[in-house]
Amino acid sequence: MLNYIWFGLIFISVVVGTITGRIDLVTEAAISMSKTAVEIAIGLIGIMALWLGIMKIAEESGLIKIIAKIIKPITIRLFPDVPVNHPAMGSIVLNMAANMLGLGNAATPLGLKAMKELQELNEQKDTATDAMCTFLAINTSSVQIILPATVVGLMGASSSEIFITTIFATSMSTIAAIFSVKFLSKMDRFKIRQETK
Template sequence: MLNYIWMGMILISVVVGTFTGRIDQVTQAAIDMAKLSVEIAIGLVGIMALWLGIMKIAEASGLIRIIAKLLRPITIRLFPDVPDDHPAIGSIVLNMSANMLGLGNAATPLGLKAMEELQELNPDKKTASNAMVMFLAINTSSVQLILPATVVALMGVVSADIFITTILATLCSTIAAIVIVKVLENTKWFRLTPAPEDGAGDEASAPVEQGEGDER
């Protein structure tokens, strides 16, 4: 879907630029934005490499398992369908930690890994489970304890004026996301029907064998 959206935007810009006589400005804007994207990406390499390395050390040292145990009272309520010892919990904790530290790009592969592990627990592979929806909502509206690395790279200097407001705004958005997911997953329009288990419906249709007690 995103491919079609991007292609549509490109075609519309080219068509409008052609009819308005500004196709040269469209071309120049494309070149300028390509140059800017490379500059931003290179500027983030050092920050991303540092925090990705820290996350890998934390995972290998067992720190993530300790954090998962500390967060167990929260995770069992947010993800009741996920077993406590499932690898998905560790990936979710890693993703949430990276987001709270402002490492959105570092959180992306961790989020994909968590989704893959949640999909293994999903009984209906064609429909997102409640745990997957909850994780996506939290991932999208994550609390920011540290300003995102992209903001730091673009601003150069972190302003103290937006530090507290960023925490409060993202805290409110996360609470709102969790409440909305919990409310919607219990409504009849969004409630998931459990997938039928193999052979579950065979017992009702199977003929009842006549036992010794049926003889008269």
């Protein structure tokens, strides 16, 4: 899936760029974006270290286990293949809480910690598990209940009007994410294959 989309994006870019005479810009974008990617990753180091450090304290003091236990009724349904008291559950919840409050900086490190813990349960290390796909889909659907600071900045006084509409739309997208991930995971073409090509 991602193979075709990735190739498709590049292929279409080169073809369209040639036709529109913007092939220079396409080349330039390829080079500058590869730089940007590294800059983003390097920029993450500090904030990652901060939250992973705090999370380690939360883990060793047993806080994560307590949180995991509290939200068991929800996670047991969303992530049936993860043991109920697994630390991944605690990280997942903290990631979602950070996302809801619009704390993107904290959400990413917490999410990556959750991914690391989910990976420990994974038998095929290069293939996403059902739980990972569910977690990712919920994340990409944006569970934010606070308007993004950038939007508030641009909208000014009108931002209060879009509070309700955003909650509605984001609830719809999250529900869609959960249903589609559950449905798709049962489709043949998305099943985990033991043999790799």
